[in-house]
Every structure is written in C-alpha cells, then in structure tokens.
Amino acid sequence: MASGNNLMEKLQDEVSCSICLEYLKDPVTIDCGHNFCCMCISDYCERWSTAGAALCPQCRAGFLQSTFRPNRQLANIVEGFEQLALQTDKEPMEKLCEKHGKKLHLFCEDDGEAICLVCDKSREHRSHTVIPIEEAAQDYKVGLRQFLGPAWFLPLQEKVRARRELIVAEFAKRHQALEEEKQLLLQRLEEDEEETLRKLQENTAFLVEQSSSLVQLMSEIEQKCQQPAADLWGLLWLDVTLDPSTANAYLLLSQDQQRVRVSEKRQDVPNNPERFDTCTCVLGRQRFTAGRHYWEVDVGEKTSWTLGVCEESVSRQGIFTPSPATGFWTIWLRNGDEYAALTSPLTELMLRVKPRQIGVFLDYEAGEVSFYNVTGSSHIYTFHDTFSESLRPYFYPGVRAGGLNDAPLSLQPGTE
Known part of the structure; x- marks a missing residue:
C-alpha cells in the first residue's frame, strides 16, 4: 500500500502547478519544459517579468512570455488523474x-x-x-x-538593464552617425544648389547675349527673305564648266563645255589616266576644298542621269558603284521615274513634281551635299559626311536608250 501511495504522490506532483500547488488548469509549457497553470504563470509574469522576459519558478531558466505553448495532452492527463483521485477517495490514499x-x-x-x-x-x-x-x-x-519574489529576478533584471543600456548606447551612436551623415548631405546639397544657381545665372547671361544676336540675325534674315531666291543663290552661284580630260570617249561636250550627251561613236581622244575609260561620265573643272558653292543642271525630259560631287581621287578605270564609301555623293534617275540617293543601300526618293532643273549645294566645312528640285521649289535630299580631300562636280548623262535619252545635261550659267 505504501508503494501505491508513493506512486500517487509522484503522479500528483507531476500534474500539480508549482505556483498554486493545485492540479494544473489549462496547462502551458514554457521554454525550459516546465508546466504551469495558464492563469498562474500569466499572473507571475505580470508581477515579475521585465521587457516580456522572466525566470522559470522551478529552474530559474529564462523564458519569454510570448512563447507559452498550451499542453493539450497534459490537460487530458490531469483530467484523468482527477477522476482517478475521486474514485480512490473511497479507499483512503492520504x-x-x-x-x-x-x-x-x-x-x-x-x-x-x-x-x-x-x-x-x-x-x-x-x-x-x-x-x-x-x-x-x-x-x-x-x-x-x-x-x-524579487530575489529570484534580480539577476534577470540586472541583465535586462545592462542590455537596455547597451541598446540605448548603440542607438545613440547610430543616431550620431546618421546626424553627421545628414549634415554632410545637407552641406553637399547646399553646395550643389549654389553651383547650379551659378551655372543658371551664367546660362541666363549667355542666353540674353545670344538672344540679342538672334534678334540681329533675324533682322538680317528678314531682309534677305525679301530678296528673290535667285538673288540669294546668286551670292553662292558658281559657273561650273566640264573638264574634257576626264570625259569618257563616248561623250560629246559642247564648245563652251557646259553641255554633255552620249554619242553613238567613240571619240578620238587621248588615253590619259584622268579619263573615265568605262563609265560614260565626266567631272567639272572646279575643285573644292572649302566654302559653300551652288550650281544648277538642266535635265529636261531625260529618262536617266546621275549628278552630284565626288572626290578627286576616285577610280577612273573599270566599272564602279557610286556611294559615299567610294567617294561619291550623288542622286540619280532611272527608267524615267525612279529617283534615289546613292547611299548603301539605296535611298528611294518620292518626288511630287518631276524636276527639269536640279540644284546642287555643297557646304564643305559642314560636310553637306544637298539637292533641290528647282522646278518644284523643294528640297530633294541632303548627304551628311566629313570631307578630307578635294571635291569635284560629277555628271553622268545616262545611256541613249534607243534615242529616248539623247538630250544633253546642260549647266546653267549664274545670274548677274
């Protein structure tokens, strides 16, 4: 009977709360593994916890109030033990x-x-x-x-106090570093603002100066615009003449060297290296290494032609394909209505008005070669490039096409 009593006492200890010394009610387990009534350990923590942490009433191990875990299995054991205790009351176990x-x-x-x-x-x-x-x-x-009571919690409270002081000191240190960084950033921002304001003032002064220059330029442009277009081009107009020493043997040049057309027969001309030996084309006498120049070519009703400028050093022998890569900046007409800029690949050109006269404008320093439809008073195309050697006017009157393209290319003289 004594051993039975000892067993019951041991079981009673296991299912009892060490705080209230009663059977566990709604038992919860804390971090160290000990169990307590939910209400008892909550009241205990409310009285003795610091920053949500407390010491276990049994083993004094630290735990957090937020980590309580309900122990449903233990609750069932306690309930069964209470029923067993009621049954054994008839047989005194005290x-x-x-x-x-x-x-x-x-x-x-x-x-x-x-x-x-x-x-x-x-x-x-x-x-x-x-x-x-x-x-x-x-x-x-x-x-x-x-x-x-308090004696149990003095070590924990001291530990928490030291931890709190460490946290406060760390945040104070970080706050100081952030304050220093803030001041540095504000200083840089102020310097950037001053620099931006200075540049803005400089730009404003520059714009005021440029505005004055633009007003003067606009006045000059207005005066120029009141002049006829021919007068404006006349300031740049160049009387271009053809260079016989470069003309293909199947080309006929006029006596004044301002018209060229294709002949059925080969002409008796010297076989000099400047002459185009295969392609029926010819260069102008003029060479350009600077400045702006303008000339016009009458193409009439021709069905094919090529006009523009080329480098002095272009190949004169054999067949070649004109393009900026080979030193040519030209446009052409083919089959009577197919216009293109000779880029690589070709750039097709859609012209509303069929041109009878083509204007060619060269701005050497700007690296531009522009073409204009004089008949329709419109821009056709502009090449943009960088020139490094002498440029010369280039003319290709096309093939005869059974007599359909016999008309000559005619250079227009400048107006006085």
Whole structure:
C-alpha cells in the first residue's frame, strides 16, 4: 500500500502547478519544459517579468512570455488523474501517521511536520503550536510565492538593464552617425544648389547675349527673305564648266563645255589616266576644298542621269558603284521615274513634281551635299559626311536608250 501511495504522490506532483500547488488548469509549457497553470504563470509574469522576459519558478531558466505553448495532452492527463483521485477517495490514499495509523489532520509548526489528533495530545507535541493542515498548506503557499519574489529576478533584471543600456548606447551612436551623415548631405546639397544657381545665372547671361544676336540675325534674315531666291543663290552661284580630260570617249561636250550627251561613236581622244575609260561620265573643272558653292543642271525630259560631287581621287578605270564609301555623293534617275540617293543601300526618293532643273549645294566645312528640285521649289535630299580631300562636280548623262535619252545635261550659267 505504501508503494501505491508513493506512486500517487509522484503522479500528483507531476500534474500539480508549482505556483498554486493545485492540479494544473489549462496547462502551458514554457521554454525550459516546465508546466504551469495558464492563469498562474500569466499572473507571475505580470508581477515579475521585465521587457516580456522572466525566470522559470522551478529552474530559474529564462523564458519569454510570448512563447507559452498550451499542453493539450497534459490537460487530458490531469483530467484523468482527477477522476482517478475521486474514485480512490473511497479507499483512503492520504498519508497516515506512522505511529498511530491515523489521518494527518494537523501540522506542528515547531517540528515542521504533519501529525494526527493522537500526536497532538501526546507529550511530544503538547506544548507546541499546532494548526490545521489546510491552514499550514495555505501559509506555505504564501511563503513560496514570497520566496519566488524579487530575489529570484534580480539577476534577470540586472541583465535586462545592462542590455537596455547597451541598446540605448548603440542607438545613440547610430543616431550620431546618421546626424553627421545628414549634415554632410545637407552641406553637399547646399553646395550643389549654389553651383547650379551659378551655372543658371551664367546660362541666363549667355542666353540674353545670344538672344540679342538672334534678334540681329533675324533682322538680317528678314531682309534677305525679301530678296528673290535667285538673288540669294546668286551670292553662292558658281559657273561650273566640264573638264574634257576626264570625259569618257563616248561623250560629246559642247564648245563652251557646259553641255554633255552620249554619242553613238567613240571619240578620238587621248588615253590619259584622268579619263573615265568605262563609265560614260565626266567631272567639272572646279575643285573644292572649302566654302559653300551652288550650281544648277538642266535635265529636261531625260529618262536617266546621275549628278552630284565626288572626290578627286576616285577610280577612273573599270566599272564602279557610286556611294559615299567610294567617294561619291550623288542622286540619280532611272527608267524615267525612279529617283534615289546613292547611299548603301539605296535611298528611294518620292518626288511630287518631276524636276527639269536640279540644284546642287555643297557646304564643305559642314560636310553637306544637298539637292533641290528647282522646278518644284523643294528640297530633294541632303548627304551628311566629313570631307578630307578635294571635291569635284560629277555628271553622268545616262545611256541613249534607243534615242529616248539623247538630250544633253546642260549647266546653267549664274545670274548677274
């Protein structure tokens, strides 16, 4: 029977809360593994926790209040144990007095032990202070709670205090660093603002100066615009003449060297290296290494031609394909209505008005060669490039095409 009592006492300890000393109610488990009534450990933490942390009432291990875990399995065990205890009440399981075999209803405060009613009347305890065992149990509960008071939490509180001071110091250090960085950024921002304002003022002064120049330029342009277009081009107009020494043997040049057309027969001309030996084309006498120049060519009703400028050093022998890569900046007409700029690949040109006269404008320094439809008073195409050697006017009157393209290319003289 004694071993049965010991087992029941051991089980009773396991299912009892070490704070209230009653059976566990709504048991929860903390980080260290010990179990307590949910209400008991919550009240305990409310009184003694610091920054959400406390020490276990049993082992003094630290835990966080936020990590409580309900222990449903233990709750079922406690419930089963309570039912078992009720059943065994019919067979007393309490501890009995070892001397008299009676129930222990009293507690001797002098000896600190439970006694029975017979012991209370004995000489051993007659002069001692004896109280009911329930009252003694309550006193011990109060004493235990007091024992689990501030003394247990001093180390934790000291640790938390030191941690708090460390955090405060660290944040103060970071705050100081951020404040210094803020001041540095504000200083840089102020410097950037001053620099931007200075540049803005300089640009404003420059724009004011440029505005004055533009007003003057606009006035000059307005005056120029009142002049006829021919007068404006006349300022740049160049009387271009053809260079016979470069003309292919099947070309016929006029006596004034301002018209060229294709002949059926080969002409008796010297076989000099400047002459185009295969392609029926010819160059102008003029060579350009600077400046702006303009000339016009009458193409009439021709069905094919090529006009523009080329480098002095272009090949004169064999067949070649004109393009900027080979030193040619030209446009052409083919099959009577197919216009193109000789880029690589070709750039097709859509002209609303069929030109009878083509204007060619060269701006050497700007690297531009522009073509104009004089008949329709419109721009046709502009090449943009960089020139590094002498340029010369280039003319290709096309093939005869059974007489359909016999008309000559005619250079227009400048107007005085």
